[in-house]
Amino acid sequence: MIRKPLIIANWKMKVPRSRVDYVLRALALGIKHYRKELEDYSFVACPSFESIDHAVTSIRKLRAPISVGAQDCFWETSGAYTGEVSPLTLEELGCTYCIVGHSERRTLVGETDAQVNKKVRCLLTKTSLTPIVCIGENRAERSAGKTRSVLKRQLNHAFKQVTVRRTVVIAYEPMWAISTSRGSKPMTARECRGAYEFIHEQCQRMGISRAHRTVLYGGSVSHDTIRPFVAKGVSDGALIGSASTDIVEFNALLRMLAKP
Ligand code: PGA
Numbered sequence: 516m517i518r519k520p521l522i523i524a525n526w527k528m529k530v531p532r533s534r535v536d537y538v539l540r541a542l543a544l545g546i547k548h549y550r551k552e553l554e555d556y557s558f559v560a561c562p563s564f565e566s567i568d569h570a571v572t573s574i575r576k577l578r579a580p581i582s583v584g585a586q587d588c589f590w591e592t593s594g595a596y597t598g599e600v601s602p603l604t605l606e607e608l609g610c611t612y613c614i615v616g617h618s619e620r621r622t623l624v625g626e627t628d629a630q631v632n633k634k635v636r637c638l639l640t641k642t643s644l645t646p647i648v649c650i651g652e653n654r655a656e657r658s659a660g661k662t663r664s665v666l667k668r669q670l671n672h673a674f675k676q677v678t679v680r681r682t683v684v685i686a687y688e689p690m691w692a693i694s695t696s697r698g699s700k701p702m703t704a705r706e707c708r709g710a711y712e713f714i715h716e717q718c719q720r721m722g723i724s725r726a727h728r729t730v731l732y733g734g735s736v737s738h739d740t741i742r743p744f745v746a747k748g749v750s751d752g753a754l755i756g757s758a759s760t761d762i763v764e765f766n767a768l769l770r771m772l773a774k775p
Contacts, residue, residue, distance in 0.1 A: 520745050521684065521729055521752035522772070523559040523647065524759030525586065525614065532566045536573050541762035543579035545769040552773035556752075559584045559612050560759075564600055571609035584612030584647065587620060590633035592641050602634075602642045613638055614647045616673065618690045622653075628672035635673050639681070647684040647754070648673050649733070650714070654691035662689075663713050670717050679723045685730045686754040687714055692734030694757060701735035704743035704750075711749060738767035745772065 530538050539560065546553055561584040562570045574581050589599035605613060615638070616631035631648065638646045650669040652662045670685070687710055692702040711730060718728050732744050733754030744750045758764045 519555055519557045520772075521557050521559065521731060523561060523584065523612070523684075523686075523731065523733075523752070523754045524765070525561045525617075525733075525754055525756045526563065526760050527586070527619070527756055528563055529757070529760040530562060530566065532569055535562060535566045535569050538760065538762060539570060539573045539579065539581070540577060542581065542765060543574075543577040545766045546579060546581070549769055549773035552775075553769065556772065558582070561586050561612070561614060567605065567608045567610060582611045583609055584614060585610050585644075586614050586617065588613050588615070588634060588638070588644075590630065590637045592637065602638055602644055606642050606644055610644060612647055612684070613644045614649060614686075616669070617649045618651060618653075618688055618693060622690070628669060631669075631673050632675050632677075635683075636677055639677060639679070639683070645682055645684060647686055647731075649686045649688050649754070651688040651690050651692075651734070653689075657689065657691060662710055666710060666714060667717055670714065670721065674721055674723065679727050682727055682729060683723065685714060685718065685728060686733045687711060687730065687750075688733035688754060695735040701737075701740060702732075703740070704732075704747060707732055707744070708749055736768075738764060738771045741768050742771050742774070 559582045571583050585605045588602040589596055592601050592603045615634045620626040635646050638644050650666055652665040656665050689702055695701045714730055729751045731752045731754050732750040736753045736755045737758045744753055
C-alpha cells in the first residue's frame with residue numbers, strides 16, 4: 516500500500532500570533548523549493564488555539580499544501596464548559612486534525628486515559644477532524660520494562676468503545692525522548708522499531724486496520740535524526756515539536772527529507 520508520509524509540526528506555545536505568517540511562509544517556501552522530492556509528503560501545522568484562524572488565512576494566501584491541526588480540544592461540542600474549546604469550532608476555523616493526549620497535557624494538567632478516550636470518541640463521532648493520539652512511556656516505566664504494558668493500556672483506553680472507520684493518527688512519543696535539548700538523549704529509529712511494531716500489533720488486535728492507521732514517531736526529531744525514521748519505513752512520518760518552530764532547522768529537515 517502506498518502511504519503518504521505525514522509530517523506534523525507541533526508548535527506548542529512557541530509561536531506567537533505575530534510570528535505565524537513568518538514561520539508559515541518559511542515552511543511554504545521550503546515545501547515549494549523541494550516540491551518534486553516532497554510531493555509524496557503531507558504536512559500539518561498545529562498552532563496554539565489563538566492563532567488557528569490566522570494560520571488558516573495565511574496558508575490560503577500562500578496557497579501552501581499545509582493542513583492545520585489543533586493541539587487539543589474538549590470532549591463535548593457545546594455546553595457549560597467554561598474555558599474549553601469545542602472541536603466543532605476548530606472544524607469551523609478550518610482545522611482538519613486535532614492532537615489528543617499529548618504527554619505535556621497528561622503530565623502538566625493531569626489529562627487521564629479516560630479523558631483521552633472521550634476526546635477521541637467525540638472527534639470520531641461528532642466531527643470530521645482526524646485525531647492524532649499521543650502515547651508513550653515515561654523514563655521510569657521504560658527502566659522498569661513496562662513500555663509495552665503502558666502502550667497497551669493507553670491504546671486500549673484511547674479507543675475504548677470506538678469503531679475506527681476512517682484514518683486515525685497514533686503518535687508514539689516516549690516522554691523521555693521529548694525536548695531532549697533539556698539534557699537527555701533522543702530515541703533512535705532502531706530503538707523505536709520494537710515499540711512501533713507492538714503498536715501495529717495492538718491496533719490490528721483492536722480492529723484498527725492498516726488502511727485506517729498512520730503511526731508516527733515524535734520526540735526530539737531534527738534534521739539529524741529524521742531520515743532513518745521515514746526513509747527505512749520505520750514510521751509513517753513524524754510529529755515534530757521544537758525543530759518545527761526554528762525555520763533554519765526545519766528547512767534543513769525538509770532538505771534531508773528531499774534527499775534521494
Ligand atoms: P520535540 O516535541 O520535537 O520538541 O521533542 C515533540 C512533541 O512533543 O510533540
